[in-house]
Amino acid sequence: MAKKSATLVMNELMFDKQSKGERVVNLGFGEAGLPVLPSLTKIAAEHLPQNSYPYVQGGAQVRKSISGYFQRRGIASDSELCLTAPGSKAIIYALLLAIQGDLILSRPSWTSYGMQAQLMGKKVVWVDTPEVAGGIPDPSLLQQAIDTDRAEGGNPRILLITNPDNPSGTVSPADALSKLATIAKNNDLTIISDEIYRDLAYDQKQYVSIAELAPERTIVTTGMSKSLALGGWRVGAATFPKNDLGQRLYDSVVGSASEIWSGMAIFLEPVAEYAFAEPQDVRQRVVQSRILHQKVSHAIYEIFEAAGAKVREPNGAFYMYPTFRNTEIAERFGVTDDRQLSSLLLAEKGIATLPGRAFGDKPERMGLRVVTSMVYGTNDEERETTLHSQDPVNEPSVRQALDHVREVLL
């Protein structure tokens, strides 16, 4: 039996408070918070008369566009080994079904990875993140964790990383990825690299994918939910290695897909084909979004930093992960674990966040996943204005949210 995800429970509680007229700053729900790019709406509308069942893996044209997207990023990709799905979450689920053995996850990491493993009775080996970034296990702890799992009769086979990551909004440096790639090779691990936030890494030139370092064993997943703010449209994609392993996993994922979800809504294929080809308006939109996320994340980071939380400065996506163990705030609020802190912030202080335990973290660290992208406006017009503002931090909606958070924390 599965429970509703923590993210969605929090979201519903927050809407409930808001519907009662209470003011809540939404730092809780991991959505990009921006309107749809008009060219994408137009393409979708034109193709709505299509109603045939889709190819499970997506048609040849959209897969060609996806492989081009990866190739431009230095990732070897063959369109015959690319696929689409209604969200990359579904692809990751089917991958975890396809690969026997234990799943190695960083602590903290995105809620659904651990929950998916739980749904299928798969063991999770949790490894703390390094100081330098979230979304990856600490390379200096990984081999030990693998050895311990084996000693306990486990069979560690899958390394799932997120880069940039949710919950910390940080990009993994190349040297850490290189160490992980070596350990993965030495231990015959298959790597799933969730790169759905890749185009929102603030410094694109510095970005390295682990698929460049271990191309023979890495499946890369992505989607249109984050850099193009299309979470509600459900568009995911992936590329698999061109070898026996890749073909075997590809066939298995397509097989599971055909029995669980059939495919992505067919009229979204031309949308994905267009977006992954990255024409001018898409590129520009992604750059604008990235700059906005960076500016607002930085402003919110400064508040948490000033409040005495331990927090990495975000350098990608629209998240951060402050922890509050041994802080003045924890003492002042009289809380001793993450859920107490997060509940108090929502119930009494009007700030929605998610407690670290939803990401597999230890409650006593008092971690909070903070989303920075839901403060851009209360309707599409405001959000569009914020997106194009030279000084988004001083747009009314953002300013109001920051003032509220500052008032509570400082």
Place this chain on the structure above:
Amino acid sequence: MAKKSATLVMNELMFDKQSKGERVVNLGFGEAGLPVLPSLTKIAAEHLPQNSYPYVQGGAQVRKSISGYFQRRGIASDSELCLTAPGSKAIIYALLLAIQGDLILSRPSWTSYGMQAQLMGKKVVWVDTPEVAGGIPDPSLLQQAIDTDRAEGGNPRILLITNPDNPSGTVSPADALSKLATIAKNNDLTIISDEIYRDLAYDQKQYVSIAELAPERTIVTTGMSKSLALGGWRVGAATFPKNDLGQRLYDSVVGSASEIWSGMAIFLEPVAEYAFAEPQDVRQRVVQSRILHQKVSHAIYEIFEAAGAKVREPNGAFYMYPTFRNTEIAERFGVTDDRQLSSLLLAEKGIATLPGRAFGDKPERMGLRVVTSMVYGTNDEERETTLHSQDPVNEPSVRQALDHVREVLL
């Protein structure tokens, strides 16, 4: 490891032949073969600017519409226990995950039921269908099958039926359903009733849902893929019993959904809300479609009947299931099992069907699943003309397909 579904493999092979310019009559792919109702396209287009993540179970309005749809059909339904998903296939998968124990399936039954069970290592107890209809286990064999499974250490807990069914296109009579409901009660089985073809039962007045007979233990699934021909849009729905069992399964399915597929594309919620409310244009479209399916199915049935196959006359949906054991055709074609027959028909005779084994049937019965709805035209204009024709069997596209099948079989 899962394999691509038989349906989709056949579909791709068929397109391959067609792309080489070979003529193939598509009696293979289970799609409704009709264009989108324009009002639905319009509503979807209007809501494309919505891009937030959906509620996993669907918003309150669409769930209210879904419960009304079921209530009008005599099925007790509470909107708090209704949900949407990207296809009813996904809902059934999550239900099978949620309910421990073995799955009782009729033989033959829709491919994906058995494949889903296989994906999660769930045992299937196969029970032959009765003479009177497909989609249900023979009530006179069911208790014995349950007892045998228990004697072998099994734990039979789920009865999954389809009414009207795929592959045979038949509606289950009330007395057979009543016997199944009694056996389900006596053995504490949870019933999943897949009623996605319900509105295409040719005699709506005769239709009975098993949810009317065993409301305390029946989950009913439906969708917009068949009666509204929207397979490619991915819209499914379900209603759960208002009791502890129903609430527990509902929560579990929503929990799995939140970790596997998140929800249906959000801009399709208003479409589903409109369609399940059944305004005049939707009702009219469904009636027109039903009449068309009935006329063409009957014409194709007459050919298979004349060819000496054993086949039930369809009284719902757009399928039939002829078997060819001990027939002149099997002898003439020199085939001894279903796959040989189906392969020969596609490769040499230009008729695509699916072999019965894809539906769990015994190869030596030489069963073929025949779809009757893919011959209405080669484009939306032709299909729309066929839909509104007083004599669809004599529309050029239908006539040509029937002539080809007649020529091959008679």
